[in-house]
Amino acid sequence: MIDLKFLRENPDAARESQRTRGEDPSLVDALLGADASRRAAVLAGDNLRAEQKAFGKKVGQASPEERPALLEGSKELAAKVRQAEAEQAEAQSALDTAHRAISNIVQEGAPAGGEDDFVTLETVGAVPAFDFVPKDHLELGESLGLIDMERGAKVSGARFYFLTGFGAMLQLGLLQLAAQRAMANGFQMMIPPVLVRPEIMAGTGFLGAHADEIYHLADDDLYLVGTSEVPLAGYHSGEILDLTDGPKRYAGWSTCFRREAGSYGKDTRGIIRVHQFDKVEMFTYCKPEDAAAEHQRLLSWERDMLAAIDVPYRVIDVAGGDLGSSAARKFDCEAWVPTQQAYRELTSTSNCTTFQARRLGVRYRDENGKPQTAATLNGTLATTRWIVAILENHQQSDGTVRVPEALVPFVGTDVLKP
Numbered sequence: 001m002i003d004l005k006f007l008r009e010n011p012d013a014a015r016e017s018q019r020t021r022g023e024d025p026s027l028v029d030a031l032l033g034a035d036a037s038r039r040a041a042v043l044a045g046d047n048l049r050a051e052q053k054a055f056g057k058k059v060g061q062a063s064p065e066e067r068p069a070l071l072e073g074s075k076e077l078a079a080k081v082r083q084a085e086a087e088q089a090e091a092q093s094a095l096d097t098a099h100r101a102i103s104n105i106v107q108e109g110a111p112a113g114g115e116d117d118f119v120t121l122e123t124v125g126a127v128p129a130f131d132f133v134p135k136d137h138l139e140l141g142e143s144l145g146l147i148d149m150e151r152g153a154k155v156s157g158a159r160f161y162f163l164t165g166f167g168a169m170l171q172l173g174l175l176q177l178a179a180q181r182a183m184a185n186g187f188q189m190m191i192p193p194v195l196v197r198p199e200i201m202a203g204t205g206f207l208g209a210h211a212d213e214i215y216h217l218a219d220d221d222l223y224l225v226g227t228s229e230v231p232l233a234g235y236h237s238g239e240i241l242d243l244t245d246g247p248k249r250y251a252g253w254s255t256c257f258r259r260e261a262g263s264y265g266k267d268t269r270g271i272i273r274v275h276q277f278d279k280v281e282m283f284t285y286c287k288p289e290d291a292a293a294e295h296q297r298l299l300s301w302e303r304d305m306l307a308a309i310d311v312p313y314r315v316i317d318v319a320g321g322d323l324g325s326s327a328a329r330k331f332d333c334e335a336w337v338p339t340q341q342a343y344r345e346l347t348s349t350s351n352c353t354t355f356q357a358r359r360l361g362v363r364y365r366d367e368n369g370k371p372q373t374a375a376t377l378n379g380t381l382a383t384t385r386w387i388v389a390i391l392e393n394h395q396q397s398d399g400t401v402r403v404p405e406a407l408v409p410f411v412g413t414d415v416l417k418p
Contacts, residue, residue: 001099001358003373004035017105020112020320027102034091034098041091045084052077100208104355106320107292107329117319118332124303125312127336132397136339137388138270140395141167144416146387147271159260159274163384166416170387170403171278173410175253178280178305178382182251185301187282190252192231195222200234203360205326205352212261228252229378232283237360240371247286247294251381254279270388272344277384284377285362288354291375295351298379299331302347305381308406311389312336314343326352335389346386349379 007014011032015025052074111119141147146167152160163171179189201207201223206214215224225231232252241248255278267273282301286294299315306313318330327350334343354373357363363371394402401416408414 001355002102002105003354003358004031004099006105007031008035014102014105017320018102020106020110021103021323022112022114022321023103027098031095031098031102034095038088038091038095041084041088045081045088048077048081048084052081103208103323103325104205104328104353106323107351107353109317110323110329111317111319112321113319114321115319117321118316119319121315121317121331123312123314124306125310125336127312128338128393130338130395130397134338134392134395135399136270137272137337137391140391140399140401141270141387143399143418144401145418146170146391146416149270156275159268160276161271161274163387166411166413167387169411170390170407170416171384173407174309174382174386175278175280176410177308177406179251179253181301181305181308182280182282182381185249187249187251190228190232190235190250192225192228192235192252192254194225194228194231194254194257195220196225196230196234197222200237200360201225201230203237204230204233204356205324205359206230208325210324213259215257215259224257225254226256226258227279227378228254228256228281229283232281232378233356233360233362233376236285236362239362241285241362241364241374243285243287243364243374247284247290250283252281252283254281256383272385272388274384279383280381282349282377282379282381285357285364285374286377287364288373288375291351291353291377294375294377295329295331295349298349298377299333302333302349302379302381306333306335306346309386309390309404311346311393313346313389318348324350326350326355328353328355335386336393337388338392344385344388346383346389347380350377352376352378 011028014028018025018028111117138147145165146163148162148164152162183189198221214226232250255276257276260273260275282298284294313333313335316332316334318332323330330348330350332345333347335346337344353375356376357374362374364374366372390404391401396402399418403411403414403416
C-alpha cells in the first residue's frame with residue numbers, strides 16, 4: 001500500500017502515477033475521501049469515549065437521588081459510543097478497500113505507457129551471425145535429448161515438459177552458479193515453501209489485477225507461488241528488522257507456478273512460457289533511502305550472470321503500465337533469441353519501495369529508535385527460460401551446442417551433442 005501521508009501531501013503526484021500506469025486517477029480522490037471519512041469517524045469516536053469517561057466519573061460522584069437519571073444518560077451515551085465504533089469500523093474497512101485499489105507510486109523517470117512503451121537503456125553483445133539456418137531451442141532440445149515436451153503434455157498437459165539428461169544438468173548448473181554468486185555477494189540462500197497463505201500472497205500485491213495467473217488450492221486456501229519473491233517477502237512479516245549494518249539480502253531457489261491465463265496462442269512452442277519452472281530470485285529488505293542504489297546493485301548482479309552465459313542482451317526501463325501493482329520502477333534484461341529475431345525477457349528487477357512492507361508489517365528502527373516501514377526489492381538471477389537463449393545463441397552448424405565456460409563444471413561437458 002502507498003503511504004497515506006505522502007498521498008495527503010502529494011495528491012497530484014499520485015494522480016500522475018495512476019496516469020503513467022494507465023490506471024484511473026479518480027481512485028486517488030476516492031482514497032482521499034475514505035481517509036478523511038475514517039479520520040472523522042475516529043475523532044467522533046474519541047470525543048464520545050472521552051465524554052463517556054467524564055460522565056462515568058460524574059455518576060460515581062453523584063448522590064443516590066441523582067444517580068438513576070445519570071445512569072439512564074450513561075446508557076444513552078454508551079449506545080452512541082457503540083454506534084460510533086461501528087461507523088469507525090465501517091470507515092476503516094472502506095479505507096482499506098480504497099487503499100488496496102491503488103498501485104505503488106511510479107518512480108520519477110519511469111516511462112509512461114504499456115508493454116511496448118519501454119525505453120532501451122543499453123544493448124550488450126553482438127547478435128550472432130550464423131552461416132547456416134539456425135534451429136529454435138525446441139528443435140535443438142529434442143535433437144540433443146534435453147527437452148521432452150510430448151511426454152510432459154502426456155503426463156501433465158499443455159505447457160509442461162521434462163528436462164532430460166544434459167538438459168536437466170544445464171538447468172541445475174544455471175541455478176547452482178546463481179546460488180554461488182548470490183552467496184558471494186552477501187545473500188543468504190533460502191529454499192522457501194512454494195505454498196503460501198492468502199495474506200502473504202495479497203501482501204506482495206499478487207492478488208490484484210493478475211490474480212487469475214495464480215494457482216489456488218481451494219480446499220487448503222493456499223496459493224502456489226509464481227516466484228520466491230512471495231515467501232521471501234512474507235519471511236519477516238510483522239517483524240522489526242535491524243538494518244543498521246545495511247540491507248538484508250536473501251536468494252530463494254524454488255519451483256514456480258503460473259497459470260499463464262490470457263496468454264493462449266503466445267509462445268506455445270517450447271519452454272519460453274510454461275506453467276512450471278525453476279528460478280533463483282534475489283530479495284532485499286533495506287531502508288527506503290537506500291532502495292534506488294540497491295536497485296542498481298541488483299541489476300548489476302543480473303548483468304554479471306548474463307555475462308557468464310555469454311548471450312547478447314538489452315536492458316530496458318519498463319513502462320508504468322507494465323510494472324505490476326507493487327513495483328515503482330522495473331528494469332528487465334532481455335536476451336536475443338535468433339530464431340525469433342527478437343529480444344525476450346530473462347531477468348527482471350523491481351524496486352517496490354515501501355508498498356509490500358507496509359502491507360506485510362515489515363519495519364526497521366531509524367536512528368532515533370522509531371519504527372519505520374522498510375523497502376523491498378527483487379530480481380531474477382537465473383531461471384529455466386535462460387536455456388532458450390543458451391541453446392539458440394551457442395548452436396553450431398553441426399547441430400551441437402557449445403556450453404558457456406562458466407557452466408561447464410556443473411554440466412560436465414563443454415559441448416552438447418546428439
